[in-house]
Amino acid sequence: MGMAEPAYTVASDSETTGEEKSSSAFPEIAxxxxxxxxxxxxxxxxxxxxxxxxxxxxxxxxxxxxxFKDDIPSGGVSNQLSHENExxxxxxxxxxxxxxxxxxxxxxxxxxxxxxxLVQTLDIGVRPFIAALVNNxxxxxxPEEVLAIFLVELKAMAEVQLKRPxxxxxxxxxxxxxxxxxxxxxxxxxxxxLHVLRLMPEPTAVALLYAQQQQQAVHENIGGASEKxxxxxxxxxxxxxxxxxxTAGGVSQIKALAGSTIGGEEILQNMMRYLLPDSEILFSxxxxxxxxxxxxxxxxxxxxxxxxxxxxxxxxxxxLGNELKICxxxxxxxxxxxxxxxxxxxxxxIMQCLHDAKVETKDVADIIAVGGCxxxxxxxxxxxxxxxxxxxxxxxxxxxxxVCGAALEGAVASGISDPFGSLDLLTIQVTPLAIGIRVEExxxxxxxxxxxxxxxxxxxxxxxxxDNQIEVLIVVYEGEGEKVGKNHxxxxxxxxxxxxxxxxxxxxxxxxxxxASNVLRVLAGVVLPGSRHPAIPVMEVRMPTVDDGHGWCxxxxxxxxxxxxxxxxxxxxx
Amino acid sequence: xxxxxxxxxxxxxxxxxxxxxxSSKRSVKAYxxxxxxxxxxxxxATVHPASLYEVLKVERTASLTxxxxxxxxxxxxxxxxxxxxxxHHLQDEDKAEIESDCESDGRDFIEIHNAxxxxxxxxxxxxxxxxxxxxxxxxxxxxxxxxxxVGFGFSAPNRAGFYTTxxxxxxxxx
Numbered sequence: 219m220g221m222a223e224p225a226y227t228v229a230s231d232s233e234t235t236g237e238e239k240s241s242s243a244f245p246e247i248a249x250x251x252x253x254x255x256x257x258x259x260x261x262x263x264x265x266x267x268x269x270x271x272x273x274x275x276x277x278x279x280x281x282x283x284x285x286f287k288d289d290i291p292s293g294g295v296s297n298q299l300s301h302e303n304e305x306x307x308x309x310x311x312x313x314x315x316x317x318x319x320x321x322x323x324x325x326x327x328x329x330x331x332x333x334x335x336l337v338q339t340l341d342i343g344v345r346p347f348i349a350a351l352v353n354n355x356x357x358x359x360x361p362e363e364v365l366a367i368f369l370v371e372l373k374a375m376a377e378v379q380l381k382r383p384x385x386x387x388x389x390x391x392x393x394x395x396x397x398x399x400x401x402x403x404x405x406x407x408x409x410x411x412l413h414v415l416r417l418m419p420e421p422t423a424v425a426l427l428y429a430q431q432q433q434q435a436v437h438e439n440i441g442g443a444s445e446k447x448x449x450x451x452x453x454x455x456x457x458x459x460x461x462x463x464x465t466a467g468g469v470s471q472i473k474a475l476a477g478s479t480i481g482g483e484e485i486l487q488n489m490m491r492y493l494l495p496d497s498e499i500l501f502s503x504x505x506x507x508x509x510x511x512x513x514x515x516x517x518x519x520x521x522x523x524x525x526x527x528x529x530x531x532x533x534x535x536x537x538l539g540n541e542l543k544i545c546x547x548x549x550x551x552x553x554x555x556x557x558x559x560x561x562x563x564x565x566x567x568i569m570q571c572l573h574d575a576k577v578e579t580k581d582v583a584d585i586i587a588v589g590g591c592x593x594x595x596x597x598x599x600x601x602x603x604x605x606x607x608x609x610x611x612x613x614x615x616x617x618x619x620x621v622c623g624a625a626l627e628g629a630v631a632s633g634i635s636d637p638f639g640s641l642d643l644l645t646i647q648v649t650p651l652a653i654g655i656r657v658e659e660x661x662x663x664x665x666x667x668x669x670x671x672x673x674x675x676x677x678x679x680x681x682x683x684x685d686n687q688i689e690v691l692i693v694v695y696e697g698e699g700e701k702v703g704k705n706h707x708x709x710x711x712x713x714x715x716x717x718x719x720x721x722x723x724x725x726x727x728x729x730x731x732x733x734a735s736n737v738l739r740v741l742a743g744v745v746l747p748g749s750r751h752p753a754i755p756v757m758e759v760r761m762p763t764v765d766d767g768h769g770w771c772x773x774x775x776x777x778x779x780x781x782x783x784x785x786x787x788x789x790x791x792x
Numbered sequence: 793x794x795x796x797x798x799x800x801x802x803x804x805x806x807x808x809x810x811x812x813x814x815s816s817k818r819s820v821k822a823y824x825x826x827x828x829x830x831x832x833x834x835x836x837a838t839v840h841p842a843s844l845y846e847v848l849k850v851e852r853t854a855s856l857t858x859x860x861x862x863x864x865x866x867x868x869x870x871x872x873x874x875x876x877x878x879x880h881h882l883q884d885e886d887k888a889e890i891e892s893d894c895e896s897d898g899r900d901f902i903e904i905h906n907a908x909x910x911x912x913x914x915x916x917x918x919x920x921x922x923x924x925x926x927x928x929x930x931x932x933x934x935x936x937x938x939x940x941x942v943g944f945g946f947s948a949p950n951r952a953g954f955y956t957t958x959x960x961x962x963x964x965x966x
Binding site for chain 1 (some may be wrong): 796857860861864865867868870871874877900901902905909
């Protein structure tokens with residue numbers, strides 16, 4: 219989140235350089251993009267309201283996938299062929315939002331191995347090998363590349379319709395994304411020649427749309443001007459995200475966020491496993507026929523899940539080839555039982571978010587359920603029953619809410635104002651995950667707890683683990699696990715030259731700063747008792763510093779240094 | 793108090809409610825007063841520590857609703873995101889002033905938020921009120937300036953030296 223930042227320099231992107239001067243007089247309106255795991259949409263503030271852009275097939279929701287065929291890859295924005303057929307050939311890569319920025323030990327990557335393209339893991343903490351089948355050749359690619367190809371198409375589509383070059387974007391991201399994953403999204407945008415003005419956790423984009431709707435209701439004297447608390451439940455194909463927001467006067471104050479990597483994909487895979495119990499083994503060698511069977515099963519299962527949202531049972535009848543046929547009637551109870559754990563996880567996330575926000579269910583004025591999974595009756599019921607309500611908020615299209623919020627933020631962050639006050643909006647964001655460092659015995663000590671209002675600056679004191687320890691390793695993690703192994707590594711650096719002293723004497727202060735641009739800086743300094751000045755120069759490191767192979771780093775650090783350079787927390791004396 | 797690690801000699805190292813109340817106040821005000829001259833929010837008169845009520849510009853007797861409402865209206869003025877819009881509304885001659893304000897990277901907002909966080913929590917507010925009533929010099933903490941919290945002396949005055957851009961690693965070859 220920043221202001222007046224220099225744009226990324228992308229070599230191919232020359233069309234905007236001549237316009238930098240004029241753009242300061244009339245700021246370019248950033249477009250909002252919601253890159254979903256399964257579908258994607260683009261919206262922009264058109265001067266009086268948010269408008270969703272359509273592709274040349276008149277679609278507002280475009281499939282998030284890229285097909286590698288011949289020499290030119292093509293994405294779901296412009297492609298004329300149906301997604302379903304292409305999936306069967308192994309040439310289409312999708313679900314990049316679930317794969318981006320993950321290492322090959324990640325369970326989400328493992329669950330992607332039965333997609334109808336190649337996801338290969340070595341299980342050593344490096345990036346997975348991802349490839350599309352083109353003319354009987356597995357051609358490697360990366361989630362960033364696939365996303366970039368897709369974004370280039372979206373950009374071109376928007377430029378044609380808006381008749382101007384597009385440079386600035388506001389993107390929505392899942393709550394559970396690590397800061398490392400965020401850098402991969404930014405990299406994909408830079409590859410596509412886009413400058414990320416803001417990255418909004420998805421439910422906070424919905425919260426902004428809600429804030430604007432409430433503001434308009436006040437202007438039209440429909441509602442009161444008092445603070446309204448809303449619970450936002452957003453579940454798409456890849457992620458489940460929840461926010462509690464307090465809204466008044468166009469200010470959306472995020473009280474808490476919660477998120478997880480459960481979504482429609484998980485539901486789909488559970489159902490596929492239910493219909494064909496040994497499907498993962500059958501499809502493991504990724505032959506051409508297996509890919510086709512995998513694709514057919516996927517399409518049939520997806521179709522059945524859609525139908526179960528409106529009917530109580532569904533007949534599945536699919537010939538997968540290789541003498542594999544599935545002919546089965548599945549009813550809604552079976553579906554709910556197969557996915558019981560997914561629904562339980564949804565419930566616990568909602569409870570956690572309400573708890574973190576310190577909000578009682580009776581104080582929640584509106585419950586907003588959006589995203590593709592919000593059509594599933596069980597999901598709607600569980601959200602309503604937790605909040606003890608009979609109905610959900612009706613003022614939003616569940617599939618368009620996030621992108622509309624992103625477009626509003628795009629206009630606000632571009633400095634656009636509206637004579638009717640429709641853009642008199644502000645989102646006060648919080649940190650979705652705790653950020654802290656490793657201390658002795660691989661414990662994780664948060665310095666900035668989750669759900670801390672941003673921008674922020676927090677600090678804790680630590681000390682040495684051994685006598686005459688002259689170096690300490692600062693290893694920064696993000697996440698909620700009590701042990702660092704459960705969290706995302708963001709980076710590490712060493713403080714050297716600590717004056718020799720008995721253990722527990724040097725004071726090592728670690729400060730974390732998230733500025734208005736959502737940039738994280740970690741500062742560390744050493745002070746000896748009796749002194750007010752740092753004993754050695756303070757270190758300042760911008761995080762994340764890790765690169766793609768970061769699954770290795772933590773293990774390598776542990777192997778090389780063990781506990782030799784550990785820190786311990788200073789016990790609270792009050 | 794800048795450029796130094798403001799550490800207590802033998803004092804609590806963690807954020808206790810007391811240290812947070814006092815220290816963030818001191819350091820931010822001091823920082824604001826020295827680092828940027830032309831700030832609309834912190835006038836020279838507020839160099840001496842202001843109470844959290846003064847930060848939110850409300851009465852000591854303000855209700856929770858009033859505190860929330862004051863927080864929101866101040867956020868609309870001092871949140872770094874809100875400043876972008878104001879920036880675009882201003883004429884050129886005023887821009888320099890606001891730009892220097894933007895460089896504060898939301899320090900005013902952090903201070904406003906901290907005040908709100910305390911005063912919107914009935915227990916924390918009661919504790920804080922007690923500390924206000926106790927002594928006249930509650931903010932000139934006898935145990936010395938801790939410097940924890942928002943304006944910790946690490947690098948507050950050096951903020952202008954921070955890179956204001958985003959991560960350049962995204963520009964590397966891929």
